[in-house]
Amino acid sequence: MIAENLNLEALIARWTPAESDLSINVSGLNHFYGEGETRKQVLYDNNLKIRRGEIVIMTGPSGSGKTTLLTLIGTLRSVQEGNMRVLGNELLGASPATVAELRKKTGFIFQAHNLFESLTAFQNVSMATELVGTSGNESKSRIEATLTRLGLGQRIHYKPRSLSGGQKQRVAVARGIIHRPQLILADEPTAALDAESGREVVTIFQEMARNEDCTIVIVTHDNRILDVADRIVSMVDGQIRTNVLVQRNAVICQILNEFEIFRSLTPQAISQVADKMKLRQYLVGEEIIRQGEMGDEFFVIGSGQVDIEIDGTRVNSLGRGAFFGEVSLIKQQPRNATVRATSNVACFILSKDDFQAVLDSSRSFEEELRNAIFARQ
Amino acid sequence: MKRTPLAWKNLTHDKRRLVLATAGIAFAVMLMFQQRGFRHALFDSTVEVVQLIDCDLIVFNTNRFTISNEVRFRRDLLDIAASHSSVEATIPLYMENLAARLRVAEGRARPIRVLMWDLNQDLFDDSSGEINKRKADLNKPGTALMDELSREAYGFDLGTQARFPQFGELSRKQVEVIGRFRLGRDFAHDGTLIMSLENLERYFAYRALDPRSVVDYGIIRLRPEADPQMAVTELRQILGNQVQVMAKQEFVDREINFWSRSTPIGVIFNIGMALGFVVGVIICYQILANDIAEHMSEFATLKAMGYSNRYFIGVVIRQAVYLSLFGFIPGLLLSCGLFWFNSSVTGLLMRLSWDRVALIFGLTLVMCVVSGLLALRKLIQTDPASLF
Numbered sequence: 035m036i037a038e039n040l041n042l043e044a045l046i047a048r049w050t051p052a053e054s055d056l057s058i059n060v061s062g063l064n065h066f067y068g069e070g071e072t073r074k075q076v077l078y079d080n081n082l083k084i085r086r087g088e089i090v091i092m093t094g095p096s097g098s099g100k101t102t103l104l105t106l107i108g109t110l111r112s113v114q115e116g117n118m119r120v121l122g123n124e125l126l127g128a129s130p131a132t133v134a135e136l137r138k139k140t141g142f143i144f145q146a147h148n149l150f151e152s153l154t155a156f157q158n159v160s161m162a163t164e165l166v167g168t169s170g171n172e173s174k175s176r177i178e179a180t181l182t183r184l185g186l187g188q189r190i191h192y193k194p195r196s197l198s199g200g201q202k203q204r205v206a207v208a209r210g211i212i213h214r215p216q217l218i219l220a221d222e223p224t225a226a227l228d229a230e231s232g233r234e235v236v237t238i239f240q241e242m243a244r245n246e247d248c249t250i251v252i253v254t255h256d257n258r259i260l261d262v263a264d265r266i267v268s269m270v271d272g273q274i275r276t277n278v279l280v281q282r283n284a285v286i287c288q289i290l291n292e293f294e295i296f297r298s299l300t301p302q303a304i305s306q307v308a309d310k311m312k313l314r315q316y317l318v319g320e321e322i323i324r325q326g327e328m329g330d331e332f333f334v335i336g337s338g339q340v341d342i343e344i345d346g347t348r349v350n351s352l353g354r355g356a357f358f359g360e361v362s363l364i365k366q367q368p369r370n371a372t373v374r375a376t377s378n379v380a381c382f383i384l385s386k387d388d389f390q391a392v393l394d395s396s397r398s399f400e401e402e403l404r405n406a407i408f409a410r411q
Numbered sequence: 412m413k414r415t416p417l418a419w420k421n422l423t424h425d426k427r428r429l430v431l432a433t434a435g436i437a438f439a440v441m442l443m444f445q446q447r448g449f450r451h452a453l454f455d456s457t458v459e460v461v462q463l464i465d466c467d468l469i470v471f472n473t474n475r476f477t478i479s480n481e482v483r484f485r486r487d488l489l490d491i492a493a494s495h496s497s498v499e500a501t502i503p504l505y506m507e508n509l510a511a512r513l514r515v516a517e518g519r520a521r522p523i524r525v526l527m528w529d530l531n532q533d534l535f536d537d538s539s540g541e542i543n544k545r546k547a548d549l550n551k552p553g554t555a556l557m558d559e560l561s562r563e564a565y566g567f568d569l570g571t572q573a574r575f576p577q578f579g580e581l582s583r584k585q586v587e588v589i590g591r592f593r594l595g596r597d598f599a600h601d602g603t604l605i606m607s608l609e610n611l612e613r614y615f616a617y618r619a620l621d622p623r624s625v626v627d628y629g630i631i632r633l634r635p636e637a638d639p640q641m642a643v644t645e646l647r648q649i650l651g652n653q654v655q656v657m658a659k660q661e662f663v664d665r666e667i668n669f670w671s672r673s674t675p676i677g678v679i680f681n682i683g684m685a686l687g688f689v690v691g692v693i694i695c696y697q698i699l700a701n702d703i704a705e706h707m708s709e710f711a712t713l714k715a716m717g718y719s720n721r722y723f724i725g726v727v728i729r730q731a732v733y734l735s736l737f738g739f740i741p742g743l744l745l746s747c748g749l750f751w752f753n754s755s756v757t758g759l760l761m762r763l764s765w766d767r768v769a770l771i772f773g774l775t776l777v778m779c780v781v782s783g784l785l786a787l788r789k790l791i792q793t794d795p796a797s798l799f
Contacts, residue, residue, distance in 0.1 A: 148711075150421065153420055161415055
């Protein structure tokens, strides 16, 4: 099981990245097509933070703006309103030199393969390495290795005319990743591929994310590859509707599943709870809640130990899996105790509204909770 | 690693299109050569007679604006020139053009150029030797040599199998053509006769009371040690304003200048060449623009990768240079053939010198590069985002 050995602190650090760990930071992004009378807004106040090394899958119906967002990230369009930092560069009003540099650090994989008919698979891929100036033999062997890995070992020196659609697409994938970009932007990279080669492509993506901290944004409708996503962003009508850190939620669900009070919830309900839960860390000795203050959060201890103090007297000690803070929320009362961390503590936190929503949605959970409170008294 | 030669690969990928492109450019090259060739033929042919004369300086009437313009000057001026210390020899050259009419039997009388001088003096570089050989025969009155490139319409048989003498009528008096020499015709002259000076009074007595007292050209040879520039300056001072003294090359340049600037002919051929150039630009533009349009998404992908506009300009310029080379070589070969054909039909001199070939190649290069850059505009302006 993950839970026992899980280093929650590391996960929290991972899930709440510092500014410098972000490879993409979008805030208040609007975008318009056309001019004057025909000007039409296609993106509405989008915000998105993506950590380095994250694999993001963007979904949404066609026309929802996901491709527009992808091209904005890739400097293929100019940012009009709002801010967008990519690999540490602000794109609003970016200079041509900055754009050129960013493009070299980015790997594009287009839906259409866009290979030169006049060049062999090798030469098409080589166009990407020549630009960043990687040296001869190393580059040559890497191109060959990559193409071989993508199942094109026998066709390295074939021209696109003699390749199937899927093979061409794989050459395009190789071209997009060969120069070790820090950011890969892919539009339906697996659409033309069979299950096996599609899997190989996403496996390569995963390795690049893990080993080279490469950030990968994939626009896709291919549910076969959803499992590689760290984050799934879905867009509707020019807006990011949901932005789910999949892996984080999976881990939280797994932890919550072990906890007594969530036993009664369906997997779907737990997932919803996990989705809404924030993670927060407290240092040893820190006060988590204070007696007499109005409470607006519900806590589940993920790791560490806390003391419950009433009127300055330690009455209890809680550990992993225990929860607190519910009484004040249910009874609309001030906190009836102070909770202090006696070690470094990681907590899962639900806001008052989210907590209420969970109670409303599940009678059994409410009962479970009441029983637990009853048992505690 | 060696850079992928994208320009070459794209150009040579579709062989059929490459052949068409080459043919199109070769055609434009040929057009330009042809127009340029005619223009040069005009100039070369016109000054050929001067080029053949072995001399350093030429004296002529200041008002004589072109070779065929019959404005003459007094012979004694040439005698004065002969006394200058730098001058080795002077040859008075007599030329009749408008009034000299030649016909055979009952045929029409046509104007012909007649050159006359003292045959004891070698006027021409005489590479053919024909004039020297026939000197004795020519001294017989009423005899002449005829340019073998003269128009057939005169009615003389001047081919290699021709038999002489042949008889005709020059200015209503009988003339005996005893042989051929080679000069070539031009836009003002359909043919040329060479006669000895003794015939001047016989045929062209109307020139003056003493027909020999007015000459068309004074041919001057300088002593080997003389400074030509100084001689020209001094002779101009001595001879006064009535006559011009010019070095041979200066005279040739003046004549060419007259035809190219003061007559519409030079302009016409320039327009013809410009048209060839425009046709070339259009053909070349079509080819390059098509190539770029067909590969637009691939080029845009390169742009998205970070390839700069400079790279694309380089690719297109390289393609343009390759195309101009491909098209120029067959164009040049074709032109050589056509020049030979034209020359044999018209009797005009059609010459291909290195500087002329270089000029047309330069124009071909400019033509291809200009059209390449025109074709590139779309790519430069294209937003790679249009790809997704």
